[in-house]
Amino acid sequence: MAEIFRNGKxxxxxxxxxxxxxxQDSGTNDNGSAFxxxxxxxxxxxxxxxxxxKFTKLLFSYENKGSHSLTITFxxxxxxxxxxxxxxxxxxxxxxxxxxxxxxFGTDVFTSEADxxxxxxxxxxxxxxxxxxxxxxxxxxxxIFNYSILAKPLKRS
Amino acid sequence: MSTPRNNxxxxxxxxxxxxNAKDSQENLVSGEWQKDSINIISDPQGSIGTxxxxxxxxxxxxxxxxxxxxFYQFTLSTGVSRFIGGTxxxxxxxxxxxxxxxLKTGMGTPDDDDRYTFHQLNDICIVTDGVNKPSKCTxxxxxxxxxxxxxxxxxxxxxxxxxxxxxxxxxxxxxYCNTLxxxxxxxxxxxxxxxxxxxxxxxxxxGDDMIVGKPFSLFRLRxxxxxxxxxxxxxxxxxxxxxxxxxxxxPSGQVLFLAGDFNVYMLAGESVISVGENIQPVLREGKxxxxxxxxSGMLYDRSWYWISYTDTSxxxxxxxxxxxxxxxxxxxxxxxxxxx
Numbered sequence: 001m002a003e004i005f006r007n008g009k010x011x012x013x014x015x016x017x018x019x020x021x022x023x024q025d026s027g028t029n030d031n032g033s034a035f036x037x038x039x040x041x042x043x044x045x046x047x048x049x050x051x052x053x054k055f056t057k058l059l060f061s062y063e064n065k066g067s068h069s070l071t072i073t074f075x076x077x078x079x080x081x082x083x084x085x086x087x088x089x090x091x092x093x094x095x096x097x098x099x100x101x102x103x104x105f106g107t108d109v110f111t112s113e114a115d116x117x118x119x120x121x122x123x124x125x126x127x128x129x130x131x132x133x134x135x136x137x138x139x140x141x142x143x144i145f146n147y148s149i150l151a152k153p154l155k156r157s
Numbered sequence: 158m159s160t161p162r163n164n165x166x167x168x169x170x171x172x173x174x175x176x177n178a179k180d181s182q183e184n185l186v187s188g189e190w191q192k193d194s195i196n197i198i199s200d201p202q203g204s205i206g207t208x209x210x211x212x213x214x215x216x217x218x219x220x221x222x223x224x225x226x227x228f229y230q231f232t233l234s235t236g237v238s239r240f241i242g243g244t245x246x247x248x249x250x251x252x253x254x255x256x257x258x259x260l261k262t263g264m265g266t267p268d269d270d271d272r273y274t275f276h277q278l279n280d281i282c283i284v285t286d287g288v289n290k291p292s293k294c295t296x297x298x299x300x301x302x303x304x305x306x307x308x309x310x311x312x313x314x315x316x317x318x319x320x321x322x323x324x325x326x327x328x329x330x331x332x333y334c335n336t337l338x339x340x341x342x343x344x345x346x347x348x349x350x351x352x353x354x355x356x357x358x359x360x361x362x363x364g365d366d367m368i369v370g371k372p373f374s375l376f377r378l379r380x381x382x383x384x385x386x387x388x389x390x391x392x393x394x395x396x397x398x399x400x401x402x403x404x405x406x407x408p409s410g411q412v413l414f415l416a417g418d419f420n421v422y423m424l425a426g427e428s429v430i431s432v433g434e435n436i437q438p439v440l441r442e443g444k445x446x447x448x449x450x451x452x453s454g455m456l457y458d459r460s461w462y463w464i465s466y467t468d469t470s471x472x473x474x475x476x477x478x479x480x481x482x483x484x485x486x487x488x489x490x491x492x493x494x495x496x497x
Contacts, residue, residue, distance in 0.1 A: 015225020
């Protein structure tokens with residue numbers, strides 16, 4: 001690895017095992033190849049892991065990164081049998097629509113609530129939940145600003 | 158009385174922090190993520206997303222089965238840079254005009270695990286390969302053997318206008334060139350680090366000092382300008398770097414290094430602080446016997462300290478990297494300092 005300073009900017013160059021030098025932190029793929037990008041959340045029990053809940057919705061906010069899909073997986077009670085996935089196209093999200101003050105009437109649209117917080121149903125029952133964000137394809141970048149999980153308490157089993 | 162419905166607040170997660178690979182799931186706070194997460198970065202603005210990729214600086218290659226084992230930007234006094242690197246087949250190349258030009262052969266073992274180090278004094282770049290006497294590159298042309306009475310060294314660095322070499326024959330010492338500013342004046346003077354039986358594993362500048370590391374100790378070397386030229390003292394610590402390549406000075410003057418306990422430490426002034434406990438289990442799950450083959454680099458515009466190491470048990474290459482953002486300290490749930 002070498003720290004490089006060229007044209008006023010710093011770079012990290014790394015050598016590989018196929019005779020090439022790679023510039024890191026460049027582009028959205030690894031020299032043309034895809035890489036798996038996975039975020040796995042902590043286990044959320046909402047303060048009481050003994051209480052059953054209904055996980056109703058996921059609200060999240062993300063950056064517009066293109067027309068590919070982000071896979072969102074829910075895992076309940078650490079039980080792989082409960083695992084369910086939905087997808088969300090990354091071309092929506094924050095920045096997809098013009099904001100007031102910059103819009104041209106008749107051309108642009110006002111920012112909708114959905115551009116800030118996307119609202120998806122979870123509808124799973126359990127004591128705790130984990131969220132997994134994942135992509136596996138080439139150039140499938142994503143950036144999540146925040147997310148919220150909504151839950152209703154049920155009873156202790 | 159029954160529990161009122163709709164009484165659980167939203168679980169909102171933002172201000173993402175870092176990976177936490179400590180002992181159990183319950184020890185993660187909401188801003189952290191599980192160690193199964195991969196190829197994601199947290200942004201200082203409070204988001205999490207895919208890391209960027211990498212791209213070759215040129216489509217040219219020095220051989221599809223050849224590994225690069227060290228690379229260096231050799232900046233001349235004219236301001237012109239030469240980009241020089243060593244390879245696993247024992248060759249030294251220069252990168253220029255989107256191509257690699259051969260400068261020297263017969264270096265290294267040769268092997269993927271060869272490590273070339275580079276440092277410069279005036280317009281001479283000194284190259285060590287751990288096997289041969291040091292080589293040199295000057296302002297133009299091919300590489301040659303360094304002149305003067307030299308020693309075989311596995312790493313070298315510049316400090317106070319002296320060239321320093323770590324000899325393979327006497328690894329508890331550091332030799333420095335005889336004459337200030339002249340890397341070819343011979344290497345006959347040395348500083349001894351024989352307080353314990355362990356070899357010197359690495360060295361790094363910290364401001365105007367040099368930090369010298371052994372597996373279980375750190376030393377600070379200072380230039381006095383009089384006899385004795387250098388003053389050495391022990392930094393209170395019982396830890397040191399696994400090798401020369403993992404010691405890096407940050408822009409704000411701390412020294413980061415990976416130690417033999419799979420942890421990352423930060424030397425801030427005289428304080429040695431453990432800062433990698435959140436990632437330590439990940440490194441420990443790698444191929445332990447190759448920890449001393451790890452290499453590191455700094456990506457300054459992102460404040461990243463980058464460690465490449467061997468993860469897969471049957472691998473003989475560095476096949477995984479972990480990255481630490483040294484600009485964003487945070488406290489874990491026990492109040493310990495960590496970095497994303």
